[in-house]
Amino acid sequence: MTDFLYPSKWLSKASAGDRVTCELRMRIISGLIESGAIISENKLAADFAVSRSPVREALKVLASENIIRLERMGAVVIGLTEKEIEEIYDVRLLIETFVFERLVRMDVTELVKELSKILEMMKVAIKYQDADEFSYQDLLFHETIIRSINHSYMLMIWNNLRPVMESFILLSMRARFQEKYEDFDRIIKNHKLYIEAIQTKERTLMVQSLHQNFDDVQGKVDDLWMSQQMLSKGVETEND
Amino acid sequence: MTDFLYPSKWLSKASAGDRVTCELRMRIISGLIESGAIISENKLAADFAVSRSPVREALKVLASENIIRLERMGAVVIGLTEKEIEEIYDVRLLIETFVFERLVRMDVTELVKELSKILEMMKVAIKYQDADEFSYQDLLFHETIIRSINHSYMLMIWNNLRPVMESFILLSMRARFQEKYEDFDRIIKNHKLYIEAIQTKERTLMVQSLHQNFDDVQGKVDDLWMSQQMLSKGVETEND
DNA sequence: TCAAGTATACTTGTATACAAGTATAATAAA
DNA sequence: TTTATTATACTTGTATACAAGTATACTTGA
Numbered sequence: 001m002t003d004f005l006y007p008s009k010w011l012s013k014a015s016a017g018d019r020v021t022c023e024l025r026m027r028i029i030s031g032l033i034e035s036g037a038i039i040s041e042n043k044l045a046a047d048f049a050v051s052r053s054p055v056r057e058a059l060k061v062l063a064s065e066n067i068i069r070l071e072r073m074g075a076v077v078i079g080l081t082e083k084e085i086e087e088i089y090d091v092r093l094l095i096e097t098f099v100f101e102r103l104v105r106m107d108v109t110e111l112v113k114e115l116s117k118i119l120e121m122m123k124v125a126i127k128y129q130d131a132d133e134f135s136y137q138d139l140l141f142h143e144t145i146i147r148s149i150n151h152s153y154m155l156m157i158w159n160n161l162r163p164v165m166e167s168f169i170l171l172s173m174r175a176r177f178q179e180k181y182e183d184f185d186r187i188i189k190n191h192k193l194y195i196e197a198i199q200t201k202e203r204t205l206m207v208q209s210l211h212q213n214f215d216d217v218q219g220k221v222d223d224l225w226m227s228q229q230m231l232s233k234g235v236e237t238e239n240d
Numbered sequence: 241m242t243d244f245l246y247p248s249k250w251l252s253k254a255s256a257g258d259r260v261t262c263e264l265r266m267r268i269i270s271g272l273i274e275s276g277a278i279i280s281e282n283k284l285a286a287d288f289a290v291s292r293s294p295v296r297e298a299l300k301v302l303a304s305e306n307i308i309r310l311e312r313m314g315a316v317v318i319g320l321t322e323k324e325i326e327e328i329y330d331v332r333l334l335i336e337t338f339v340f341e342r343l344v345r346m347d348v349t350e351l352v353k354e355l356s357k358i359l360e361m362m363k364v365a366i367k368y369q370d371a372d373e374f375s376y377q378d379l380l381f382h383e384t385i386i387r388s389i390n391h392s393y394m395l396m397i398w399n400n401l402r403p404v405m406e407s408f409i410l411l412s413m414r415a416r417f418q419e420k421y422e423d424f425d426r427i428i429k430n431h432k433l434y435i436e437a438i439q440t441k442e443r444t445l446m447v448q449s450l451h452q453n454f455d456d457v458q459g460k461v462d463d464l465w466m467s468q469q470m471l472s473k474g475v476e477t478e479n480d
Numbered sequence: 481t482c483a484a485g486t487a488t489a490c491t492t493g494t495a496t497a498c499a500a501g502t503a504t505a506a507t508a509a510a
Numbered sequence: 511t512t513t514a515t516t517a518t519a520c521t522t523g524t525a526t527a528c529a530a531g532t533a534t535a536c537t538t539g540a
Contacts, residue, residue, distance in 0.1 A: 280490085280491070280492095282491080
């Protein structure tokens with residue numbers, strides 16, 4: 001059995017179904033379970049030492065996230081290619097510009113304070129080289145912005161996107177902490193710019209920040225591939 | 241027991257879980273199950289004469305659609321207020337403008353042909369006063385446009401939105417066929433304009449069409465309320 | 481009358497059992 | 511050797527059973 005890829009401390013109060021969902025998602029996005037592979041409920045249940053009920057639940061969720069496809073016999077792994085990652089960021093760009101347009105008509109002092117706090121947390125996470133914590137705060141940063149406009153359907157989209165992004169970011173950040181430590185300065189700077197854009201409500205700053213964020217995606221994609229290669233090398237011998 | 245609100249012919253090959261999901265969604269959005277009500281798995285299972293397994297499945301789906309909220313004891317019905325309907329159309333506007341921007345860089349002859357076909361179908365549905373069929377074709381129209389750009393995450397958003405919209409449109413169209421028959425001329429005209437916008441790739445036409453579509457939403461909302469009132473009157477005596 | 485503790489009737493989450501259907505493999509016939 | 515048919519070993523979807531936890535109501539004590 002492979003070790004768990006998903007941070008175990010994030011699952012302290014989670015059900016077996018949630019555990020399987022999160023871990024399976026990580027294994028798929030990391031490439032540990034290869035795209036095109038066929039996974040069956042029974043096999044997964046045996047793998048995770050649980051019954052089919054939580055596994056079924058997990059497969060339903062992952063299918064709604066578009067990383068597997070449920071067929072008559074077994075589920076087919078879709079995974080996350082470069083194209084899909086770009087598409088995710090298309091959606092994020094769409095959501096976040098929408099949110100920004102709402103924010104310019106709102107009082108943002110509370111939000112800016114909250115974001116500043118999260119930014120501090122991110123810095124601490126970097127200082128202690130805690131990739132998982134950094135990923136968590138990074139996601140929280142964007143989620144906080146989206147939540148602030150109280151738009152249940154924008155939040156719904158975010159909630160659908162979130163888990164896949166979480167996996168993706170976790171993996172790429174873990175790789176970056178090992179290889180490209182200096183990147184984090186840029187990420188922090190960009191988030192600071194983001195806060196500034198919200199505070200001043202200047203569209204130009206916002207566009208600038210989003211673009212920089214975009215440029216960063218290519219880096220993330222590279223790191224995901226790196227992470228996938230690292231993992232596949234690590235388990236090469238375990239594949240029966 | 242109440243009659244089924246969801247078109248039974250759309251469920252010919254569906255599982256018990258799907259049946260419960262669709263029917264429950266209709267009952268919630270129609271207001272037959274009131275917002276704020278607490279529904280439990282056991283009770284629903286008894287109501288639908290199935291076991292808890294398909295009911296659980298249904299509740300998970302409806303929770304991801306934001307029309308119920310899963311709590312420790314029982315699920316709380318959220319329903320669909322005017323605010324949420326507006327929000328859904330915010331998302332649709334966002335998606336469809338994005339799609340349009342992609343379409344202007346594509347060959348749209350195939351798409352336009354397909355859309356024209358669907359428009360014809362819609363006309364037939366009107367002629368025979370088939371509200372359900374009309375709703376189906378209306379949704380298919382927009383889904384076809386979105387599918388055409390091959391963007392899996394835009395499609396994902398659509399798929400998350402679709403079921404709620406389906407219920408909403410079904411109910412409002414049924415009401416309209418009874419009360420505001422002349423509205424359909426306008427709807428058809430607007431869809432024709434939409435096709436034209438795609439064909440000519442003119443943004444001005446597109447904006448015009450989307451705006452008209454928007455104006456129509458208010459009408460739809462009115463009709464949903466009407467439908468809710470009609471239904472609640474119909475079942476008044478059945479409430480124990 | 482009121483407070484604290486206990487019983488009870490719920491709830492969810494998971495495991496298991498079973499029915500119905502489908503692909504693969506093995507067997508029989510040409 | 512190839513084709514048709516039957517077995518078998520899978521698959522999913524649903525029902526049921528059980529464990530653990532939670533709110534409500536009731537009882538008991540002061």
